[in-house]
Amino acid sequence: MGRWKPGAGDRLREAALSLYMERGFEQTMVADIAERAGVTARTFFRHFADKREVLFDDSSALEEKSLGVLAEVPDTASALDAVAAVLDAVARMVGSDRELARKRQAVIMANADLRERELIKLTSLSAALADRLRHRGVGEIEASLAAETSIAVFRVAFSRWVTATEDQDLPDVMRETLDRLRALAAAG
């Protein structure tokens, strides 16, 4: 659902993340979130299907963005360069607010169901990427490997960025992590 009423969606997201951190995800009710955000529960449901969606409502935008970027990568680019372009775009999307990302990550890591959901989100993104790479003419195996590798790089880079003590830009961390993977593969 879009943010049809500017402000309320962001306030609800902030309120939800704070409450999930204070009380735990399970213990937080939609009514609590709405109250903290100063809106009604009905308004909550205009923005999010349920309290889990507050954490995962970027999934389809992320996939759409990734596939859109991939479509614009020149055919001459290598599979890994195509993946690098996708990672850069994704990093720009999810890397705009580190404080929010840090909270979200803490909430997800504290709950097994949410960790599973996050894993599934990334795996489904990987499958979609592999599919598109195949359509670009990348070989079956290389397409799967490049897509799975992009998830590996994303997970490692995101966790570095979120836990770093100093301020860093996620796109930079992402690029550096991919370079490290290249070096690792070259050395091995």
Next chain:
Amino acid sequence: MGRWKPGAGDRLREAALSLYMERGFEQTMVADIAERAGVTARTFFRHFADKREVLFDDSSALEEKSLGVLAEVPDTASALDAVAAVLDAVARMVGSDRELARKRQAVIMANADLRERELIKLTSLSAALADRLRHRGVGEIEASLAAETSIAVFRVAFSRWVTATEDQDLPDVMRETLDRLRALAAAG
């Protein structure tokens, strides 16, 4: 649980996989599995905690084997070579019976909960590998990347092996897939 009564565990596994394929995982009851294997439900529970464990009871053996192999890799080996040794050992363990593996894979792919469980199993293995690599002195980021990459290679290789029309050895497929990843990273 170990196979304290030789034969019954394997018969139960065969019976369970066949039933999961015929009727679906959800629709199969422990009593059905026991009946097909010609044992009592009580015997089933001496071998497996529940019907899901039939599919995942190798998880701890797999992790133990992986960490054991890693401990024996010489310190001079690169992170990716260490991972290659682990993948080889894992391939030998899970690659002994392709027909069984194919059935297990089909059952898991048909059920969202089982797919999640499989993902979690691999992610937890990756975390354990990364931890041990760090203890070997591999840098924080390289350890995570090597471990995550090993899961990527495993997933791609396993799926290739299980779906291949001709007979192949999983360790060979695993090695070739890792080589392809190296080539991919070098080309990118």
